[in-house]
Amino acid sequence: MEITLKIWRQGSQESKKAKGAFETYKLNDIQEDMSFLEMLDVLNEKLLHEGFEPVAFSHDCREGICGSCGVVINGRAHGPLKGITTCQLHMRHLKKFTTLVIEPWRAKAFPVIKDLVVDRSAFDRILQAGGYISVNTGGVPDANSILIGKHIADEAFVAASCIGCGACVAACPNASANLFVSAKISHLALLPQGQPEKHHRVESILKAMDKEGFGNCSNAGACEYECPKGITLKNIAKLNREYFEAVFSASLEEHPTHAHHGKGDESMHVGH
C-alpha cells in the first residue's frame, strides 16, 4: 500500500512552534497485515534514519487492554472501526483511504505533551477522589459471604472494563468525561460493597471532574459510539440517578473526614 500521512506535530523540533501543526509524510511499502501502530513504527524508523525526529505516540500492550494508545484517525477516535483500540486497528481496515489524518485527543483537560501524546492524568485525579471502596488490606470477610447475583456481577464487570483510554472525551463535542466517570460509578454502585460510600463517592468524583475542566454532558452519544469497550450511555443515566439520590439524601447524613487529607482514621467513616 502507498499512503499519505498528515500527522499533528507539537512541541517537537520539527514544528518548533508550541502550537503545533500538521506535517505530511509518504510511505510506499505498507503491508496490509501491519497494525496501524506498526505502520507508525515504520515511519519512525524511516525518520530516524533520515535524521528527523520520530513521531511521539503512546502505546504499550498493543492488544487493546492497557488503554495507552489512542489517536484520532480521519476524524474518528481509535479509527473508523467500532469496538477496538488504535493498536487493534490493522492497515487492511484502512484500504479505502489514501490519506490518513492523525491527531491527538483534543480536549482542554488533556493537554498535549508532545505530538500525539496527551496528558490524561486528570483521569487519575478523578478516581483518586473516590473511585474505590475504602477497605484496608486484611480484616475483610470471606469472599463468599457477600452474595452478588450473576446478572449484577456481569453488569458491574462490563462497567469495570473501562480501560481509561480517553476516546469518550475525544469524541464528545463538549469534551465531557461523563462516560468515563459513569463507568466507575456504575461499577461500584451496582455492588453491595460499594453501598456505604456511594453518596459521598458520586459527589466527590463529580467535583473532581468539574475541577479538571471537562465539559458537560449533552447526551450526544458519541462517547458510547467510540468506546472500544462497549460502555453504554446507560451508565450515564445511572450516574445522574446516583447523583440526584446523593443530593436529595444529603440532609439526612453527614459527610465527615473523607475528603480531608492526612486524617486516616477509618472509624470516622459513616455509612448511611
Add this chain to the structure above:
Amino acid sequence: MSTLDSKIPQGSLTEKWKKQCFDYKLVNPANKRKFDIIVIGSGLAGSSSAASLAELGYNVTVFTHNDSPRRAHSIAAQGGINASKNYQNDNDNVHRLFYDTIKGGDFRAREANVYRLAEISEKIIDQCVAQGVPFAREYGGLLDNRSFGGAQVSRTFYAKGQTGQQLLLGAYGALNRQIQKKKVKVYSYHEMLDLVLVEGRAVGVVVRNLLNGEIKSYSAHAVIMASGGYSNIFYLSTNAKNCNATAIWRAYKKGAYFANPCFTQIHPTCIPASGSYQSKLTLMSESLRNDGRVWVPKQKKDPRKPSEIPDNERDYFLERKYPSFGNLVPRDVAARNIKEMCDEGYGVGKTGLAVYMDFQDALKRLGEEEVESRYGNLFEMYEMITGDDPYVTPMMIYPAAHYTMGGLWVDYNLMSNIEGLFVLGEANFSDHGANRLGASALMQGLADGYFVIPYSIGDYLSQMAKTSKSGFKKPPADSPEFKKAEKEIHESIEKLISRKGQKSPDEIHRELGVIMRDYVGMARNAVGLKKAINEIKSLKDEFADNLRVFQSGESLNESLEKAGRLSDFLELAELMAEDALQRNESCGGHFRTEYQTPEGEALRNDKKFSYVAAWEYTGPKKKPKLNMEKLTFTDIKPSTRSYK
C-alpha cells in the same frame, strides 16, 4: 561457589509462616510515619504493596514508566487467579495447591515460599472481593471457578478473560485512596536507572523523567522493586512494548544476585509474526487446544491452501507423537514440538514460522453455534489481527515468550542479598521454579504485595533503626553516592546520544531476539548456547559502534529509552545463555536437547542440579560468579512428569 542463606524459618512446613510472622519485629505505629519506602513499578505487586504499606502508615513513593499506574502490564493477564478455597467441594486444599505448584515448577522452586503462597492464596480472593473486583459469579450469587492446566481441581477465580485488568484496577483503587490521603506519591513517566547503596544498604534510586530528561535522586529507608519480567529480551513476546529489565539489571550490577535467568516460559499458542515489521505477539488462549487440531503439511513448502490438502497428506504431529494427551500436552511440550517442525522446514505461512490449528473437525462434530459459544471472541480477535476467518480456514499459531520465572534472588522475607532491597512479583525468582502454572502469576504478585511485604519490611526497618549508625535518618538524596550514580547516568546517556551509527535500537533488538529465539528459547544445547554467547558479544560491539538514536535527551525520546533498555537486555542475554549452559539438565521450560529421555521428555538431574543458580556481578567484562542455594524437599518427593 558459595552457598546462600534463604532464611527459611525452622519448624514444619505448615508452621513456618505463622512462626515467622510472630518472630518479626514490629514497628510502633507512631514510628511508621518516620520511614520512607520507594516502590519501583505499579503492577499488581507494586500497587498492592504501595497501598498496603501506606495504609500501615509508611510514606511511599512509587515510580512507573507508564503515564498512569493503571497501565502496568498486569492489566493484560487473561486467565485467572488460583486460590485453594475449595468452594467447589472438589477436595482442594492448601497442600494440594502447594503440591501442584511445586510439581508444575518441575521441582526447582523453594518449598517454604510455595507453601506460604498457597496459604495466602485464600486471603487474596477475600481482599479483592472486598475491593469490588467483579469476579464471575454463579446464579445463586456465589463465586464461580474454572479449571486450568496442571490441576485436577477447579480453583481459578476469573473475570471473563480480563482477570488481570480487574485485579489491577482493584489495587489501583487502593493506591488511589492512599494518594488522596497523601500517603503515596506517584511519579509517572519516570524510569529507574540506578539503585543507590550507602553502607551496603539500598537507600534510594536515581530516576529519569521521560518527559524532560531530568535525572533525579530519591532516598528512602528501603527500596521495593516490582518491575516485572524480561520476556521482551526476545523482542517478540506477549509482553507490553515497554516492559524491560532495566530496574532489576541495574540492581544486579549493584550487587543483587540474579537467580535462574534461563528459566523462561514460552506460550505455545500465539498469533505468529506476519512480517519483519512485527512489533509484538498476541496470545491466543490455551483453551483452543481442547478442540483445535495442530498440523503441518507432510510435504515441505506445500503451495496449496490448507483446505485443499487432504487428510492423509497432513501430519497431526502432536497426536502422532503423544497419542494419549495429543493436542493437550503441556505448554512446554507443545511449544517445543511446534518449533521442531518449523526448524525442519515444515512450517507454513509467509515466514515459515507457523503451524495450523484446525477447527474443521470440531465444527463438523459440534456445529458452528457450539464452536462460537466456546471460542467466538477468540475467533473474532484472530480475524481482526490476521484477516483470516478461523471458521473457514485453519488458524496459524507459533509459540512466543511470555513469562520469566527467573529474576532477582530473594530470601524467605523477599529481601535480596542487598540489605533493604526487596523484590516482588515477576521481578523475583522465588515461587515458580522452572515452569509457572497458569493463573499463578497474579496470585504471586498479590501475595507478595498485600500479605508478605507489609510484615517482612517492618522487621527490617525496626532492626535497621536500631543497628545502623543513622538510626531513623535516611541519607539525603544529594549524598556523594547519589551524585556519583547521577554522573554515571548522565555519561551513559551522553554516550548513547553521541553515537552516530546506522542501526536503530529496534533493528539491533530484533537481531538479539532472533539469537535468543534460536538458541536460548524453547530448546537449547551446548553448541547453540556457545554460539549465542559469541553472537551476543558481536551484537554488543555493533551496539557500541553502530547505534543510532534521535539526538535529544530533553524531551520524550523513545529511541533513547529503547537504547538504554536494549543495552541492559544485551548484557542479560549473555547471562541467560551462561545460565542455560551451566545447567546440564532439562527441567520445566529449560529444555536441553542433550538431556532427554528416550521418549523425548525433559530429563532432570536432581543429584547435581537441585539448586537455585544465583549469579553475582563481578565487574564489566568479567565472568559473573555462580552462587548456589541448595533446594531440599521435605514434604514432596521429586517425581518425573510424563504425558505420553
